[in-house]
Amino acid sequence: MSKTFWHRWGQLIAATLAVLAVVSGIAFTTTARNAAQASSGRIVISFWHSMNGPNGQLLDKIVDNFNQSQTKYKVVSQYEGSYGLAESKYINTLHTNVTPTIMQQSDIPTMTAVGDYVPIQQFADADHYDLNQFYPGILSGFKLKGKLQSMPFNASSSVMYYNKDLFKKYGVKPLSKSPSYSEIRAAAKALTEKSKGAVKGATLQIYPWLPEQLAANQNAVVVNKDNGRTAAATSAELNTPAMQRTFAWVQNMIKDGSFQNYGTGSSASANQMAGFLAGKIGIFMQSSAAAGTIAKGAKFKWGETFTVHADGVPANGVAAGGASLWISKDKSKAEQQGAWEFIKYAMEAKQQAAWQIGTGYIAVNKASVKTAALQTAIKKNPDINVPIEQLQAGKVNAATAGPFLVNSQMDQYLGTAMQQIYGGKDIKQSLQEAQDEVNKGIRDTNKNNAAILKSVFTK
Template identity: 55%
Template sequence: MMGLAAVSAVAAMFIFALRPQPVQHHSSRTTITFWHSMNGPNEKVLLALIRRFNRSQTKYTVKPIYAGSYELSVMKYANTVGSNVAPDVIQSDQANQALMLDLKATVPVQKFVDRDHYDLSQLYPGVTAAYRIKGSLASMPFNSSSSVLYYNQDLFKKYAVPNLPLAPTYSDVTKAAVALTKRSHGAVKGMTLQIYGWLPEELAANQNAVIVNHGNGRRSLATAATLDSPAMQASMLWLQNVIKQGAFQNLGTGSAAANNQNAAFLAQKVGLFMQSSALLSQMQKSAKFKYGVVFTPHPDGTQANGVAIGGASLWITKNKPAAVQEGAWQLLKFLMTPQAQAAWQLGTGYFTVNQRASHEKTLAAAIRKQPALAVPIAQLKQGHLNAATAGAYFGNIQEERRNIEIAMQQIYGGADVQTALRTAETNTNAAIQKTNQVNRNQQQ
């Protein structure tokens, strides 16, 4: 995990810009500052929800502040802990969950849940499990997504390729990708899968495989990675097999690769790809063809276990007046209502956290018109609740993802799968051991 001194050095330059700015509100209202990482259309939806909250009551005024990417926002937060410029609520992604807890700067949401007897059963158990640490809900899930498989149904029809089943196996996807490539005489590449560390984690979770030991770091402190696992080997061998058959388009890694992948699919140059369900909103707006969405694929001969959710959650800062913390909690509850969650899914593509949201008229009508919107939730419901689907919890997840991305680059280039994965595991273990040793020294 990044040391707090390093975090402070990187973040210090950003603090002035985040100082609270004057806002006009009734003098009796308490102001709640909310740092978020939503931009573009998603930010517009979030701001609309906050305006609705501000109008819905007279005690609080929430002031939203865009704090940059998740990584940058958390670095800024670490640098402001204990100061008067620290936000009252911050949105942070799962990859930074361990760092957020190590800062010891937040109040577990479980405290308010217990106090108010808040009904957590209205939220999907597969979502809350991701943010439950040692039995306590650390933060409130907000924008949630999962990996799914997108495919071009018009191309499948044009080249007489059968549509994919809802829960496809690796061979189902391979057959479709090879058929598309061959029958189009190479005009269409069958599939792509971005070199992105989160995606192999999803493929492993769907085989009930963890990324680190001790129950994915949730039973006790993770001390070793499990990247060279049979599950990870099966996934990488599958991808390498599709590459060898000439039915795969390697678009590289990073944000440019993600954009190129989406562009290739929308231009009908690639027939299918695996990515976050949060892209559903973009697909609805941009696709000029009929497309399908199915579950994350799993190996033949195995039962799909389900996948871990992606996205982010909302944290309440600890050293704040009681009135401020109460306002933060009221905001979180508002954002969890079926009405707010339905508006959130319709506007952003992230799926709803509240199970009752699908019964809201607007979302129900949208799902009837576009059934693909219901696929991520169906996948979530069918998944098992276990350490794999809860997702990995350890401080070196960023290093792990970088290491697995290096392995993917090598594997896509034809390298031995087990050798590449073993190297990624060894390098991740070194990072975990170093972090654990630093933490032990600090506690002495």
Template identity: 55%
Template structure:
């Protein structure tokens, strides 16, 4: 375990230095404190929500603090997901580490690996908490060895957005709820041609989560051993029929001139959104959490569908993205209990309804749809229902549970390089084979550090 902790801390430190330059990692601490009413147990929550989403979370915390007199949750924004986890790892077992931390789904395996969390299954079993109110596939994302490890909070899924006004203008039928690759490609081609090349029909951002979602929708996993959930992953699934279908589809749209490549990185994401909102792009795929931005900014009617699937392959569903709350196990029992009490409050139907209405993230609680605030939001923007319907229609299997392995971030880099090469015309199989080889090497190197701990045999003990 000491070897793995050193490896994780080294990786976190390297990442942090890239982000914050010369800041000494051992000096990280919460960025602010607030006055705490006397007699309450303080629960520090480190989170990764900024901007309007951060304000919405802070308002939720304020409602919890007002709702009872025993606990006081102090929310502290610590940067994006990667930086928040880096700070968490570098403050382990210190007096500045948080009682609860928000970790994205892709970094769950690393969090399990450092083994400084209390599985929330412990609290669920103790008080017979009813988890049936939470969507099954949301629970699956954070469950290992039959144990729910953390509390799902902000969940999202990849969906397809398209400009219905442009479709109407150029006499193109609206897309069905669960479109095929050919339906999307045909619509993109007609849109580009009928607009006289004044716009592009479609894009797929160079962002690994999107092809990963398209693979899951074919019931494909990203690593072996049940997507890393049956036992530790030893091999990646990159150069697969499922992944090759995705990029054969994309290359076809590139060749017919209907595809727009916005490049890589955060700039690509912003430019893609700008292209869609300025009606220079007809179709794109992105997180359901982007829906709030689109609804506020679009000057046209837009549609939302499930992620597409190949014509001859039935839709399987996609894995959720987003993040969850992890409870730190080296904190006193009363602090851990306070963290759990807040987590329950945060995933209640009322709070999740308000959360989805304000942010666009999926309300993880099924009963949230009965709440007036979400009913009103859905009436105004019916697209909010689509990611929930996609979640409800999805199969429950390893593909929709999502990958669980420590090298997910490295794998993301390799698949994104492969995407750049494929978009530039490189042979699909050759590009994916290279990404496969590099990912396999990374997995093998990590497994060599401490295979036993990475296999998560300590879970449930």
């Protein structure tokens, strides 16, 4: 959620020449494909997504079912690689017949800054469509000034995972549903000591999204202007009591010898998962979408809990992650309406229940949990309902909306601060240095791109 526009924009420009080299070929094949589909008399709706493997197969099934449910529209889904690659293709083919009518994307700041979309709020208002059927804690992450920009589809949230068999083996009390920092620290220390170091009790990946969630759970924002949701943020809020408490907790576990630091970069997440599946890590925090990987790879009993909260601070809730569906502005009214009809279909309780069961993402429609299919799945494994229970228990406010920041510096400098803190550097000094650097970037962005920022907040 915190990926930002100008960093991504620089990467996209760097990729432009390579992408444009194949655009003409793509345009030809896309036009031919759409012409063939249109021969059936249906209005063709192109849909770019980033779901591969089993998730992609299930998405294609939802598309096929929609196409069979009516005769006016034909949705043609196409896997376009990772979110970053798909976004590059999208921006470099804007205003051509190649650009899709529906775009799945996780990078909200970039999509809003590029601006080639019609806000979902407009379709919902015109259709008198009830947005209250969805979890407000998820919708808030996709709103600006109270208006829904895109439809959350593959939603997730942060949770804690733990190895129940290791806890039982070493006589450690299982985690509570909503654990505190001290509870996690005590369990991590006990696992490490009782295993004589064969197990490291806990880890927290150097991944800025995670401390942002831990701040949200203390009702703390990370940028001003209501986390950048009501107006363009003008300053970061990183050196706060919430962040200080979070990293004091981490440093204490490091001092206990119960914390495993997997470092940074693309391999950190994979190594963390491998360590957990190998029984070398007792507890870790990650997206609820990781449950599918754990379920397939774990040879032991494991559990989920709500995201950990600071001692003495009531759990406020966390921000939703994942990606959403956007409707392109430069398509015909008929295509846009077809896109909206498909989105409504995909968001029905039955489809969302199947999506959660098959992928591990959260069923966004509140009625999904009442379907027979999802009730059966929850009865078989109650832990898959933890992210939903966490949403229901959480508050809907600026903190749980998550930060909206059209600026490139947050991830970079907060990540650097995490590395320094894990290495033993003073917490307040590290956070202040990160905050100062982020503020420089925010000032430059606001000064140089006033027109774009104005358009973002006036949609």
